Amino acid sequence: xxxxxxxxxxxxxxxxxxxxxxxxxxxxxxxxxxxxxxxxxxxxxxxxxxxxxxxxxxxxxxxxxxxxxxxxxxxxxxxxxxxxxxxxxxxxxxxxxxxxxxxxxxxxxxxxxxxxxxxxxxxxxxxxxxxxxxxxxxxxxxxxxxxxxxxxxxxxxxxxxxxxxxxxxxxxxxxxxxxxxxxxxxxxxxxxxxxxxxxxxxxxxxxxxxxxxxxxxxxxxxxxxxxxxxxxxxxxxxxxxxxxxxxxxxxxxxxxxxxxxxxxxxxxxxxxxxxxxxxxxxxxxxxxxxxxxxxxxxxxxxxxxxxxxxxxxxxxxxxxxxxxxxxxxxxxxxxxxxxxxxxxxxxxxxxxxxxxxxxxxxxxxxxxxxxxxxxxxxxxxxxxxxxxxxxxxxxxxxxxxxxxxxxxxxxxxxxxxxxxxxxxxxxxxxxxxxxxxxxxxxxxxxxxxxxxxxxxxxxxxxxxxxxxxxxxxxxxxxxxxxxxxxxxx
Numbered sequence: 022x023x024x025x026x027x028x029x030x031x032x033x034x035x036x037x038x039x040x041x042x043x044x045x046x047x048x049x050x051x052x053x054x055x056x057x058x059x060x061x062x063x064x065x066x067x068x069x070x071x072x073x074x075x076x077x078x079x080x081x082x083x084x085x086x087x088x089x090x091x092x093x094x095x096x097x098x099x100x101x102x103x104x105x106x107x108x109x110x111x112x113x114x115x116x117x118x119x120x121x122x123x124x125x126x127x128x129x130x131x132x133x134x135x136x137x138x139x140x141x142x143x144x145x146x147x148x149x150x151x152x153x154x155x156x157x158x159x160x161x162x163x164x165x166x167x168x169x170x171x172x173x174x175x176x177x178x179x180x181x182x183x184x185x186x187x188x189x190x191x192x193x194x195x196x197x198x199x200x201x202x203x204x205x206x207x208x209x210x211x212x213x214x215x216x217x218x219x220x221x222x223x224x225x226x227x228x229x230x231x232x233x234x235x236x237x238x239x240x241x242x243x244x245x246x247x248x249x250x251x252x253x254x255x256x257x258x259x260x261x262x263x264x265x266x267x268x269x270x271x272x273x274x275x276x277x278x279x280x281x282x283x284x285x286x287x288x289x290x291x292x293x294x295x296x297x298x299x300x301x302x303x304x305x306x307x308x309x310x311x312x313x314x315x316x317x318x319x320x321x322x323x324x325x326x327x328x329x330x331x332x333x334x335x336x337x338x339x340x341x342x343x344x345x346x347x348x349x350x351x352x353x354x355x356x357x358x359x360x361x362x363x364x365x366x367x368x369x370x371x372x373x374x375x376x377x378x379x380x381x382x383x384x385x386x387x388x389x390x391x392x393x394x395x396x397x398x399x400x401x402x403x404x405x406x407x408x409x410x411x412x413x414x415x416x417x418x419x420x421x422x423x424x425x426x427x428x429x430x431x432x433x434x435x436x437x438x439x440x441x442x443x444x445x446x447x448x449x450x451x452x453x454x455x456x457x458x459x460x461x462x463x464x465x466x467x468x469x470x471x472x473x474x475x476x477x478x479x480x481x482x483x484x485x486x487x488x489x490x491x492x493x494x495x496x497x498x499x500x501x502x503x504x505x506x507x508x509x510x
Contacts, residue, residue, distance in 0.1 A: 023178040024190040032059035032089050034182055037127030039091035040118050044102035045075040052132030059088035078117035095121055105138040108427040115150050119157035126174045132182040147186035148193035154179055155197020161208050195321035196503055200496035203314030207494025211286035211303045216261045216334035219283055223263045236262040246373040248352040252366040253335035255343030260335035262374055265316050267328040276327035277509055278384035280374055282367045282391035283309025283334035290337045290363030291345050307485030307494055308390040314499040326510035329382050333370035349448045354470055359448035367393045368466045375470040386475040396459030398483035405431035406484045406498055409464035410477035419477055419505055426500035439465050
């Protein structure tokens with residue numbers, strides 16, 4: 022999609038459709054009033070005739086109106102204009118705009134500057150508009166191609182009316198591309214999106230500013246990454262650790278590291294999951310997908326920062342050589358782990374990657390992202406991702422980025438008192454901590470491998486995808502991660 026800005030009055034903007042707001046009292050925005058005057062109050066009459074009530078995200082699409090250059094007008098309800106819009110409400114409104122106009126041929130003009138307030142800048146609104154249109158345009162066609170007659174048309178350009186927000190539109194476009202890349206990877210079935218496939222996607226992203234390195238399963242076994250190999254060895258698909266090294270900052274400046282869990286299918290191993298909804302375990306690589314999506318966005322925006330994007334890619338299968346409950350393995354750090362449940366595999370692959378990444382790259386900070394625990398999903402549902410860290414500065418940075426992006430997180434406890442739940446009679450630690458505080462004990466386990474580096478863990482088990490009839494990957498938390506890194510830059 023192309024992006025433009027326009028300083029013309031709303032009535033003079035030439036577009037396939039122009040979008041203006043109306044509130045529950047029938048008050049049009051300034052741009053809407055310009056259209057209303059040019060059309061001899063045709064827009065105001067639509068409210069008086071109760072064609073639209075101005076409720077938040079309510080839409081009314083009008084055909085060509087004499088006196089208005091645009092071919093159509095979309096009235097979008099903004100709710101009670103005496104109350105400032107919150108981020109979630111604004112995004113709901115913008116998604117409704119994208120849904121109503123995104124499939125039109127030609128250009129869509131957005132005259133939405135009246136929505137801005139102390140919390141929502143015009144730049145933010147423009148950025149979120151581009152994200153909304155980008156998300157709306159996404160279609161999964163890899164294994165379900167659309168017939169020619171079903172191919173939807175799509176808007177070719179977006180025009181921001183009344184301000185110079187071109188950079189914000191382009192940032193939103195880059196974010197949408199990263200989000201949709203993560204969604205596509207998450208939606209692919211496990212027989213296509215294998216560890217090797219993820220490695221190929223990372224290699225395809227590599228350019229003069231980013232190199233990609235692949236550590237295969239045999240290399241990892243040789244170096245002593247026993248926790249990772251204990252998961253990967255049960256599958257005929259070889260496991261891999263994928264490392265993307267983006268060098269946008271100064272040479273030698275410590276990088277910020279992202280680490281994504283990439284279990285491309287999770288049967289639970291010998292601790293086999295129930296059959297119902299097991300197909301959704303193809304989404305157990307959404308943490309890895311979010312890292313790939315973030316790196317794709319960084320490559321479009323080219324910020325002045327160094328970033329290491331790591332992915333632990335493996336399948337968790339119940340083969341004859343798979344790990345068994347009660348097995349003890351030695352991690353890359355030298356710490357031994359008693360595997361009490363083979364379905365707690367994500368922390369096993371992540372812990373060796375943490376050890377390797379911290380030792381090799383000495384990062385300034387580490388954030389890992391994983392669909393790690395059903396306990397986090399039970400606690401926070403599909404609204405907030407779980408945030409765990411003992412580093413107050415890092416917590417503040419991630420929470421600030423999450424608030425700006427409306428990619429919500431909720432901080433959960435990570436306290437020493439929980440560590441004893443991981444005690445084992447036969448190893449340095451067990452890989453689960455019992456039936457209580459499962460999300461926290463998983464984070465406690467990972468914390469033992471961070472060796473004093475500023476580190477945070479984001480559990481996206483409830484936010485990485487939507488299940489049921491609307492099944493699909495969400496692309497979260499790409500917006501959070503990108504804004505966190507841009508703030509660092």
